[in-house]
Amino acid sequence: MSVFPTRIRWRSVWAAARRRAAAARCLQTRRATAPARTFATTPPQHGLDDVGAASLDWPRLGFDFQKTNGFVKHTWVNGKWDDGEWEPEPFLKLHVMSAAIHYGQGVYEGAKAHHCKDGSVRLWNIQANAHRMLEGCERMMMPAVPPEMFIRACEWCVAANRAYIPPYGTGGALYLRPYIFGHGPQLGLSAAPQFHFCVLAMPVSSYYAGGLQPIDVLVAHDADRAAPQGVGHVKASGNYGSDIRVSIDARAEGYPTVLYLDPKEKRYIEEFSVSNFIGIKDNTYVTPDSPTILRSATNDMLMDLAASDAFGMKVERRPVDVAELGDFREVAGCGTAVVMMGVKSITNQNTVHRYESIERVEALYNHYRAIQFGEKPDPFGWGTVCPPLADVAAA
Structure with missing residues (x-):
């Protein structure tokens, strides 16, 4: 495949x-x-x-x-x-x-x-x-x-x-x-x-530390993760060095991570510090599309899982306006390091969006992890057995 x-x-x-x-x-x-x-x-x-x-x-x-x-x-x-x-x-x-x-x-x-x-x-x-x-x-x-x-x-x-x-x-x-x-x-x-x-x-x-336990997130307005037509779409080392100060300042205010907006208009959602953005509403899995986002392999797999018969969700990869933060029932991040993280709230300047549920996020997480550890069948062929030395x- x-x-x-x-x-x-x-x-x-x-x-x-x-x-x-x-x-x-x-x-x-x-x-x-x-x-x-x-x-x-x-x-x-x-x-x-x-x-x-x-x-x-x-x-x-x-x-x-x-x-x-x-x-x-x-x-x-x-x-x-x-x-x-x-x-x-x-x-x-x-x-x-x-x-x-x-x-x-x-x-x-x-x-x-x-x-x-x-x-x-x-x-x-x-x-x-x-x-x-x-x-x-x-x-x-x-x-x-x-x-x-x-x-x-x-x-x-x-x-x-x-x-x-x-x-x-x-x-x-x-x-x-x-x-x-x-x-x-x-x-x-x-x-x-x-x-x-x-x-x-x-x-x-x-x-x-809390695993999937939902966290509070701050929208970064005074910094960009990547420049337009820069290297945001690849995993270049410098992309992460520029995030260190932003993330440390956010943690000092009680936010374990930040959410970046597009560097050109400051209107569209990009990604969290070290993970892609997922929003869920009306049985639809939504994730941003942008030329400056690092496309997460974990996100790609979760999209396939969400669209499979196991969940039957509609999947959308498209530009996501920051104004849509109030429309989602659930929000999460995903990536190799974090796997998935639940989001409890997102503070965007003077507006706080709260998310009371991670029901679908947790179901996706548990199913995904079960495939990772061989507890459920892997119909996608994601895992490959590592041979002895x-x-x-x-x-």
């Missing part, structure tokens, strides 16, 4: 043509070659086949850094990717003039692997992450990470960190952070001479 639902259209024909032209230029100058599948591994601290052998306090992990057995690192130099290597310590040696440090030339993804009811470990919709990173590489003028290399690196990282996968029943997951960035000496503003593609893994539980190395 297609990685993305067929109903999701490109933003416009000319934009698609522009992407293809840019990709052609990128590939002409920075042709990416999929590496041979050789794997150098350092013996980890715990048994490779023992899920949860690290024996952490799984329900209390939160969403914080946790040292694991190591990470995968590929290097792009002389026009091609190397075979990759295993790094046991969470550090990189970089040139002080690396483009990622000075010019923000970097793109990352967020993915997860789950220990499932049947004992398997499954990567979750990893193909979507691989293809979204391709779009980010194109926009940020970086060499393409071949999807095969991307997925193999994720499998390698998961297999070598099985001890840190939260066991089934704890509600946690192994969070993956694939990341590509420019490094090497580069003073002038240009694409970097070298690149690293890394995949890190760490165990996590809920992003917000020996099989990854032999493939």
Whole structure:
């Protein structure tokens, strides 16, 4: 099946043509070659086949850094990717003039692997992450990470960190952070001479302490998440750096997250700090459409689930006027890190919109999570079993 639902259209024909032209230029100058599948591994601290052998306090992990057995690192130099290597310590040696440090030339993804009811470990919709990173590489003028290399690196990282996968029943997951960035000496503003593609893994539980428990949200009027015709549609590192001050100020006022409006008119809803916006009314699932929104793979999956026979909802991806905030019965956020978050209220200047229910949101969340953990059938093919390390190395 297609990685993305067929109903999701490109933003416009000319934009698609522009992407293809840019990709052609990128590939002409920075042709990416999929590496041979050789794997150098350092013996980890715990048994490779023992899920949860690290024996952490799984329900209390939160969403914080946790040292694991190591990470995968590929290097792009002389026009091609190397075979990759295993790094046991969470550090990189970089040139002080690396483009990622000075010019923000970097793109990352967020993915997860789950220990499932049947004992398997499954990567979750990893193909979507691989293809979204391709779009980010194109926009940020970086060499393409071949999807095969991307997925193999994720499998390698998961297999070598099985001890840190939260066991089934704890509600946690192994969070993956694939990341590509420019490094090497580069003073002038240009694409970097070298690149690293890394995949890190760490165990996590809920992003917000209350999980799905509804939170209060503040509409940001004095800041934008992304610029018109900027890089809001890709997962560029700088998109998140600009949100730090806004989010910290909002938390100081009692709002765990903020909701951004479009940067041009300040009229249309964009997204929350780290998640897409969902509004539900009249059995209709509504999510914003905008060229500056990062299209969430989780949102795409929830749209498919909402439209399926299990829920029978109407699904709309369209511009959403901020004036519609008062029309929704339920509001939620969604993304890889948060999965789903309920919204109790949204404060838009002097108006407070309150939402008394998350009934449909909770039903979608529970069904979605049941598929993630193998408790319900996966008719969409979102989960893929992660092979053991020996099989990854032999493939």
